[in-house]
Amino acid sequence: xxxSDLTRLTGNTGGPSCDDxxxxxVYRDETDGDIVVQGDQCEAFQPPAGEALVKIPEHVLRxxxxxxxx
Numbered sequence: 001x002x003x004s005d006l007t008r009l010t011g012n013t014g015g016p017s018c019d020d021x022x023x024x025x026v027y028r029d030e031t032d033g034d035i036v037v038q039g040d041q042c043e044a045f046q047p048p049a050g051e052a053l054v055k056i057p058e059h060v061l062r063x064x065x066x067x068x069x070x
Contacts, residue, residue: 026064
């Protein structure tokens with residue numbers, strides 16, 4: 001998947017400026033509609049190979065839900 005396949009749902013209103021895509025965000029994969037998250041790495045437990053844990057602030061999830069109209 002390429003970055004161009006993703007639509008950024010968050011970081012566009014409210015919160016801190018994320019012009020450099022360097023803060024927690026939620027994206028939608030336009031190919032299949034899947035949700036992709038970007039956040040700080042979390043090491044609460046070891047996920048299975050090929051997966052990762054990330055932490056994102058609640059307000060970022062709320063913004064994504066609003067953007068999707070859920």
